[in-house]
Amino acid sequence: MNFFEELKTSLEEAVEIKKGNKAPSAVTRYDIADVRTIRAQLNVTQAEMAKALGTSVETIKSWESKRRNPTGLAAKVLAAIQANPAFFDELAAH
Incomplete structure (x- = not known):
């Protein structure tokens, strides 16, 4: 074929x-990630989270205010961070 x-x-x-x-x-x-809670548990700023995820601060803000929801790879990465917070440090290091 x-x-x-x-x-x-x-x-x-x-x-x-x-x-x-x-x-x-x-x-x-995937459950919709509570980005604000994840970020608070990591004790990082919106800018730090945006940099680690390769996105903008505006995107983080829109997720936290529920104007938009993370989808696709972002949803998977946030689920992985929620399950294993040390994964965020790995992302942030690159």
Whole structure:
């Protein structure tokens, strides 16, 4: 099967899932991180957290005020930091 055929099959499957005709093979969900609490537990500033996560202070502020929620890789990284706070120090060191 070439790339186009794989893509077409994947999209057809997505349509069937959306219509409710087929169940997804896997669903991954992450709890929305309480960024303010995580940052307070780490005892770091918004600027320090932003630098370690490779994002802006404005993004940290928007997460903390719940205007936006961390998604994708940011959500995974925050979950990892919450489970293992020492991981933040590793991120901050690079």
